[in-house]
Amino acid sequence: MTQLANENGARHQRGRLTWKYFWGWVVCALVAELLAASLGLSYGSSSFGIARIFDVLLGGDALTSSERMILWFARFPRVCFAAVVGGALASAGVVFQSLLRNPLADPYILGVSGGGALCATVYIALGGMLWMGVWGLPASAMAGALLTVVGLLLASRWIGGGKMGVYALLLLGVVFNAFASAVITLFKAIMSAQKAQELLFYLMGSLSVEGTPLGVIAGVSVVVLGALGVMMYYANDLNVLALGDETAASLGVEVERVRLVSVVAASIAVAVAVAYTGLIGFVGLIVPHGLRLIVGSDCRLLIPLSFLFGGVFLLLSDVVARAGFEVFSMTLPVGVVTALCGAPVFVWLLRRSFLTRRGIA
Amino acid sequence: MMMACDKAPSTPAEPQEVAQDQGVSQEVATRVAAPKSERVVAHSATIPADPVRVVSLAPNITELMFALGKGDSVVGVTRFCDEPADKIKDIKKVGGFIDPDMEAILSLEPDLVVGMQAGDPKLVQKLEQVTIPYVFMKMDDLDQTLEGIEVLGEVVGARDKATTLSGALKDALRPVDKKPEQARTLFLMGHDPMVAAGHGTFAHDLIERAGGKNVIDANKGSYVTIDMEYVLKSNPDVILDATMTGDKSDSIQSFWQPYSDLAAVKRSQVHHLENPSLLRPGPRLDEAYTIIKTIFGKLK
Numbered sequence: 125m126t127q128l129a130n131e132n133g134a135r136h137q138r139g140r141l142t143w144k145y146f147w148g149w150v151v152c153a154l155v156a157e158l159l160a161a162s163l164g165l166s167y168g169s170s171s172f173g174i175a176r177i178f179d180v181l182l183g184g185d186a187l188t189s190s191e192r193m194i195l196w197f198a199r200f201p202r203v204c205f206a207a208v209v210g211g212a213l214a215s216a217g218v219v220f221q222s223l224l225r226n227p228l229a230d231p232y233i234l235g236v237s238g239g240g241a242l243c244a245t246v247y248i249a250l251g252g253m254l255w256m257g258v259w260g261l262p263a264s265a266m267a268g269a270l271l272t273v274v275g276l277l278l279a280s281r282w283i284g285g286g287k288m289g290v291y292a293l294l295l296l297g298v299v300f301n302a303f304a305s306a307v308i309t310l311f312k313a314i315m316s317a318q319k320a321q322e323l324l325f326y327l328m329g330s331l332s333v334e335g336t337p338l339g340v341i342a343g344v345s346v347v348v349l350g351a352l353g354v355m356m357y358y359a360n361d362l363n364v365l366a367l368g369d370e371t372a373a374s375l376g377v378e379v380e381r382v383r384l385v386s387v388v389a390a391s392i393a394v395a396v397a398v399a400y401t402g403l404i405g406f407v408g409l410i411v412p413h414g415l416r417l418i419v420g421s422d423c424r425l426l427i428p429l430s431f432l433f434g435g436v437f438l439l440l441s442d443v444v445a446r447a448g449f450e451v452f453s454m455t456l457p458v459g460v461v462t463a464l465c466g467a468p469v470f471v472w473l474l475r476r477s478f479l480t481r482r483g484i485a
Numbered sequence: 486m487m488m489a490c491d492k493a494p495s496t497p498a499e500p501q502e503v504a505q506d507q508g509v510s511q512e513v514a515t516r517v518a519a520p521k522s523e524r525v526v527a528h529s530a531t532i533p534a535d536p537v538r539v540v541s542l543a544p545n546i547t548e549l550m551f552a553l554g555k556g557d558s559v560v561g562v563t564r565f566c567d568e569p570a571d572k573i574k575d576i577k578k579v580g581g582f583i584d585p586d587m588e589a590i591l592s593l594e595p596d597l598v599v600g601m602q603a604g605d606p607k608l609v610q611k612l613e614q615v616t617i618p619y620v621f622m623k624m625d626d627l628d629q630t631l632e633g634i635e636v637l638g639e640v641v642g643a644r645d646k647a648t649t650l651s652g653a654l655k656d657a658l659r660p661v662d663k664k665p666e667q668a669r670t671l672f673l674m675g676h677d678p679m680v681a682a683g684h685g686t687f688a689h690d691l692i693e694r695a696g697g698k699n700v701i702d703a704n705k706g707s708y709v710t711i712d713m714e715y716v717l718k719s720n721p722d723v724i725l726d727a728t729m730t731g732d733k734s735d736s737i738q739s740f741w742q743p744y745s746d747l748a749a750v751k752r753s754q755v756h757h758l759e760n761p762s763l764l765r766p767g768p769r770l771d772e773a774y775t776i777i778k779t780i781f782g783k784l785k
Contacts, residue, residue: 168588190591190592190594191592193591193615194588194591194592197587197591197614197615198587198588198591199588316708317708318583321583322583325583325584330584332584332586332587334587334588334611335587335607335610335611335614335615446588449580449586449589452564453563453564453578453580453581454564454580454581454584454586455580455584455586
């Protein structure tokens with residue numbers, strides 16, 4: 125049903141997408157992102173307000189040295205990562221949902237999460253191999269995620285399946301994730317309590333990336349933006365792919381190549397992003413679907429908008445997570461917040477769209 | 486305050502004190518490094534000689550700070566720190582020891598962060614970046630704790646008190662002369678999962694010093710997950726059960742009631758230890774020891 129709806133959406137929207145409509149939405153999203161980022165910068169477990177922060181941004185010296193350190197050391201990396209990771213997850217979500225023609229597909233479906241978490245678990249279990257220091261965990265998570273995706277692509281080619289290839293890929297991903305989670309549970313059972321807790325924090329996903337060097341933030345952003353560029357380049361082809369492989373091929377789309385390149389681009393974006401933040405669920409599901417309900421399912425608009433609103437969503441979730449500090453004396457794992465806030469918002473969006481007789485397209 | 490440690494971190498140096506006469510013109514006299522001891526697993530290049538704003542990242546460190554008379558300098562604790570209850574309830578929480586909130590720590594402007602063995606390598610790196618001095622310690626058994634107390638005392642400028650405290654604890658924890666009969670003991674930390682104190686735990690050390698014998702095999706490791714079959718097979722004479730039950734203190738007895746063949750149950754030697762926090766590497770270990778000695782003393 126959703127597949128049909130997607131097709132309808134694509135058909136309705138394609139051709140109707142004007143530059144004015146496109147830029148109108150993008151500018152709105154950018155403004156929203158800036159507002160969310162300002163909120164993220166001005167809110168934390170120690171409160172000092174937004175006015176004083178703008179003063180600093182304008183070169184003033186309204187903050188004490190420790191407040192300045194809090195701003196640049198603690199809050200700035202969080203805000204950057206929230207924007208980039210949220211964007212990567214949401215835009216990759218659009219790609220996976222279109223490509224696999226499955227509304228339940230999320231950025232983790234092809235084992236990006238399973239492989240990443242598995243390697244992170246092994247890394248934590250092995251005592252954090254000291255020679256890798258602080259790079260160990262993100263590096264192993266990223267390597268695990270990418271190796272898994274490459275492995276699955278090779279496996280699906282080996283299995284063959286022709287027209288059914290996309291389903292083989294989907295199944296392989298689901299099976300691999302189940303396998304990986306069994307291995308993780310095994311490790312959890314046999315590792316020490318402290319390591320198990322460390323692992324739990326990683327698996328829940330958290331934005332406690334304080335003190336991440338600017339170079340790393342910039343590097344991650346460049347890779348994610350590059351991947352976003354690739355995804356947007358193929359956006360129109362992805363629209364056509366939603367009509368089915370044969371139709372797409374008859375319209376001149378190189379189905380295999382588009383599928384391969386966009387899967388790899390989306391996976392790289394997600395792997396690089398989550399290497400530092402652990403697994404943050406739900407963003408890649410609710411942001412693209414929420415936006416589809418509002419702007420339709422034209423990937424040309426949906427991918428950039430998902431990137432921006434994914435960032436907004438994660439920024440706001442992180443503010444909520446940090447607000448939890450007042451109550452629980454701990455910053456909540458942001459993955460918990462995305463799921464808790466995301467699910468009800470999504471139900472509301474769904475209802476609204478039915479009420480406005482648009483269906484879910 | 487943070488100016489005191491403005492120097493870039495370098496390799497750990499000799500633990501001599503750098504006095505003002507060496508030309509160190511800083512607000513607080515800094516020591517080059519933390520005391521050289523195996524009890525210190527990680528420390529910043531410099532730490533203040535007499536810290537006045539200390540963030541404690543472990544419940545036992547918090548307790549020790551107060552026991553050493555340095556409670557006034559504690560400005561931040563973890564959400565797990567619970568003792569001394571009346572004194573710490575107004576101290577700001579900075580999160581847990583695996584997930585401390587850097588912003589909360591920074592906003593307290595501490596001149597020293599003390600914690601136990603950092604599980605998270607990122608934490609040390611983060612503290613390096615913001616040049617907050619830190620010391621992470623390791624106290625895995627009784628002897629290490631006694632030594633660790635003295636090291637902590639040296640770090641926070643309470644050497645004399647620490648020597649006294651450590652000496653008093655050492656005295657109080659002396660092994661008993663007369664061993665009780667039939668004191669093969671099982672010490673349980675919890676029921677679900679059933680975790681027992683194996684060798685190399687504080688509970689084990691205290692049991693052995695009190696003349697008992699831990700039923701857990703030496704090769705099992707420190708905190709051992711066992712099952713009821715293991716309990717039945719090892720048939721302990723005494724069960725010390727430190728499972729937390731909330732306010733239902735009789736639920737421990739009803740848990741063991743069905744296993745009436747167990748020697749401990751038959752002889753009514755199942756004891757509920759209501760305060761497992763006594764078993765921290767802290768200043769109240771002697772209280773735990775007294776409880777265990779009393780139980781063993783009543784054995785026939």
